[in-house]
Amino acid sequence: MSWSARIDRVAPFRVMSLLETAQAREAAGHDVIHLEVGEPDFPTPEPVMAAGQAALAAGHTRYTPAAGLPALREAIAGHYAAHFGAEVDPRRILVTPGASGALLLASQLLAGPGDRVLMADPNYPCNRHFMALAGAEVDAVPVGPASGWQLDAGLVEAHWHDATRLAMLATPSNPTGHMLDRAQLAAVAESVAVRGGHLLVDEIYQGLCYDLEPLSVASVAPDAFVVNSFSKYFGMTGWRLGWLLAPEAAVEPLTRLAQNVFLAASTPAQHAALAAFTPGCREILEVRRRELGRRRDALLAGLSRLGLAPSLAPQGAFYLWLDIARYSADSQAFCRRLLEEENVAITPGIDFALQGGERHVRIAFTTDVARLEEAVSRLERFLARQ
Numbered sequence: 001m002s003w004s005a006r007i008d009r010v011a012p013f014r015v016m017s018l019l020e021t022a023q024a025r026e027a028a029g030h031d032v033i034h035l036e037v038g039e040p041d042f043p044t045p046e047p048v049m050a051a052g053q054a055a056l057a058a059g060h061t062r063y064t065p066a067a068g069l070p071a072l073r074e075a076i077a078g079h080y081a082a083h084f085g086a087e088v089d090p091r092r093i094l095v096t097p098g099a100s101g102a103l104l105l106a107s108q109l110l111a112g113p114g115d116r117v118l119m120a121d122p123n124y125p126c127n128r129h130f131m132a133l134a135g136a137e138v139d140a141v142p143v144g145p146a147s148g149w150q151l152d153a154g155l156v157e158a159h160w161h162d163a164t165r166l167a168m169l170a171t172p173s174n175p176t177g178h179m180l181d182r183a184q185l186a187a188v189a190e191s192v193a194v195r196g197g198h199l200l201v202d203e204i205y206q207g208l209c210y211d212l213e214p215l216s217v218a219s220v221a222p223d224a225f226v227v228n229s230f231s232k233y234f235g236m237t238g239w240r241l242g243w244l245l246a247p248e249a250a251v252e253p254l255t256r257l258a259q260n261v262f263l264a265a266s267t268p269a270q271h272a273a274l275a276a277f278t279p280g281c282r283e284i285l286e287v288r289r290r291e292l293g294r295r296r297d298a299l300l301a302g303l304s305r306l307g308l309a310p311s312l313a314p315q316g317a318f319y320l321w322l323d324i325a326r327y328s329a330d331s332q333a334f335c336r337r338l339l340e341e342e343n344v345a346i347t348p349g350i351d352f353a354l355q356g357g358e359r360h361v362r363i364a365f366t367t368d369v370a371r372l373e374e375a376v377s378r379l380e381r382f383l384a385r386q
Contacts, residue, residue: 009132013125015347018335022345033367033375036335036345038174039237040318040366042288047281048236052272060271066258067251068095068243069270075277076243086218092246094254097265099204099229099242103130105257106225106244110198111136115165120151122321122353122360124174127202131168139164142355145312149176149321153187160195167192169217170202172209175352175362176321177314179212182220189221199224204242205317207233207285210293212315223247230269232317233285234276239269292318295365295372302376306383318365321349325359327386335361341385342378 019037026032043049067073073090080086096102103126111117113135119127121140128138141159143149156167169188171180180188185201192199201217201224217224226245230236246254258264275281296313299320303309308322328334331348338344349360365372 010129014351030343032343034345035363036347042235044235045281045284047275048272051275055268055271064264064267066264067255072270084216084219094244095265096242097262098240099227102227102242102244105254107131107134110166116163118167140354149178150180153191156191166198168200172205172316175319177317177319179315186220202227204229205232209316230273241269298369299365299372320363322361331358331361342382344375344378
């Protein structure tokens, strides 16, 4: 059988295969420490759960408008005003089935055959794949400690081509957890604007910040496109809910796309998400953010003892990006052996980096400190045998 040639440009997301293997080992009775998937061990906050249950009990199960529940769009706009000083018209917000739905809309609107898209390498692989499915070519720009693991204004200028239409950032980033500050973000936005391009910013881990204050490009570059999610900071992974903030001129074509691609996001999930912005829920989420910060520090301390801590500590998200070059030139084999020999599941860097991924791994600090310390002990035993 034959398929569309575009499907060949989508690589498998290897972490999901590794998760399946880890779960099989767990089912067989092994004590597996899960540090592979971007999902902390916190349940959805109780106020959100209660709001979802109330929505079902009230019969809120019919379609919403394609752009989302008006009350939720207003609540998201209020979130930008309260926490980032950005005045956002709720009509510029489209609620989507997860951040993936937002990425799908943005990629289909902004990229097409013959277009080029700039983004950092390493990066979340689905960012590349959505652009490839739109027919665009991705210029994955290698980044490292010198640019704070980010695509900065100088790199945008150096790698922009006549056919470049879009630059995409992620702050905080997956897999490195690094952020752009306000000045850096403004410089990138200006560099893109003077070239007549669009800026798309992945803010999925916004709010999960430990050393810098949370920041949105909406308060720096009002015409930027912004992808966000209820999954990470708000703890609603399985609810599959996100949003896209777009310039006013883009709202109508994006709404048309939404009507045809997914019709509308889940109605009960949208009603549940209204509770995410209440003061009581915010208090729960901030307690969790501080706990993730403690986990980060504990893991950094353990890895520093092993000589593996990154030279730049991540400022946000819940990942560490580790160089394992002195132990292996094959991150996939390294992760497989670590799981088989010590029952610690981490992610091979080849999922995220086109260049250097075989020398890196990603560790998610998504379990409690005691388990993280146990994982470091197991990793130490494993490294001693390499």
